[in-house]
Amino acid sequence: MDGGFTPSEQRGGPRSVARVLDLVARLAAVPEGLTLAALASAMGAPKTSLLGLLRGLAAEGYAVQQEARWRLGPEAVGLARAILSAAGDGDLTAAARPSLESLASAVGETAMLAVLAPDRRAMVYADKVESRTALRFAATVGDARPIHCTASGRVMLAFLPPPWPAEFLRTARLTALSPTSVTDRRALRRIVAETREQGFAVTLGEATEGVAGLAAPIFGARGEVVAAIVLAGPIARVEPRLPLLSRRVREAAAQISRRLGHRPS
Structure with missing residues (x-):
């Protein structure tokens, strides 16, 4: 130095x-x-x-x-x-769009921006950039997905401040959407703890059979989690590349967070 x-x-x-x-x-x-x-x-x-x-x-x-x-x-x-x-980056979707486009282009899978619904009962897709491959995850802006069996929902449970995460894990109905959906509260608490430790979440066919999802938290200027960036695609294509894709998702989340004014200590 x-x-x-x-x-x-x-x-x-x-x-x-x-x-x-x-x-x-x-x-x-x-x-x-x-x-x-x-x-x-x-x-x-x-x-x-x-x-x-x-x-x-x-x-x-x-x-x-x-x-x-x-x-x-x-x-x-x-x-x-x-x-x-002046830059328009106070708008979450404007801040996220460049990273969604670059992520989807770089890895060939669908990239999405997911936010917590106002009633905190679901995750909602606020924006998307779909993969150009014939076999892909097709998302619709405005679609809602369950919190407990989606990667983005687990990111919210891992990084939002108390008391909501604990209350959700204690009282929410954990309905199975597929044969691999996690509905055991103890198991879900362990998964949330792992998500917090590693900085991203992964689901394999839990919300939609055959589809893998990865998500990482997006932080605002005050350090609060405001959304999640999600990458989704066929399990057969995503699972072998989990180390690479998880790194790419975290990098994209950090880019968006920085545009929103987040400066980690």
């Missing part, structure tokens, strides 16, 4: 701009704030140099210091909202 700033950086050159953006991104990723020492360590830069940048940001309202921690200021938040509005 670079241990200091070059003369061009100190004069406000291109690398100086990159440093400022890096600094803002690191503050955005940690809402509770970071100390000057932590920032200097993470960025490999002298504290004195970073302090000058932070003070410049603070003077314009883009950073604030509270109890030895630096956080983003109100001007940074306003700028972020303006950028999202």
Whole structure:
């Protein structure tokens, strides 16, 4: 890592701009704030140099210091909202569309955006890009699917905050839609825990016989899960490629999350 700033950086050159953006991104990723020492360590830069940048940001309202921690200021938040509005990325479907298209094209399977229904009883497809192969999963925007036996529903159960996931797992009717649908509550709780640990969910013929589904969570700017990206196709084609496809789905979910303003710490 670079241990200091070059003369061009100190004069406000291109690398100086990159440093400022890096600094803002690191503050955005940690809402509770970071100390000057932590920032200097993470960025490999002298504290004195970073302090000058932070003070410049603070003077314009883009950073604030509270109890030895630096956080983003109100001007940074306003700028972020303006950028999202101008780009159209405040809209979930607009943010997801490029990743749906690239994912479906790259792997040859149907990619979908799924959101939790308002009554929290089903997952609803908000957008789709279908595979171009003759044998494919054909989705319809607006279709609803059960939470307990879909990959997207299990993502919601794994990543939404309490108390809803626990209440659902305790009280929901777990109706079998196929011979392989999981209807045992203990087994479903284990699957949800595994989903949370690995960052994605997989179903094999549970909601629709012969169809495999993979899903990963999409997070909003505040770190809350807002949707899931889903990849679906014939089991015979999907199952042998699970390691590759699960990685691709997680990458696409991370891309969409970033467009929505999510910056993981």
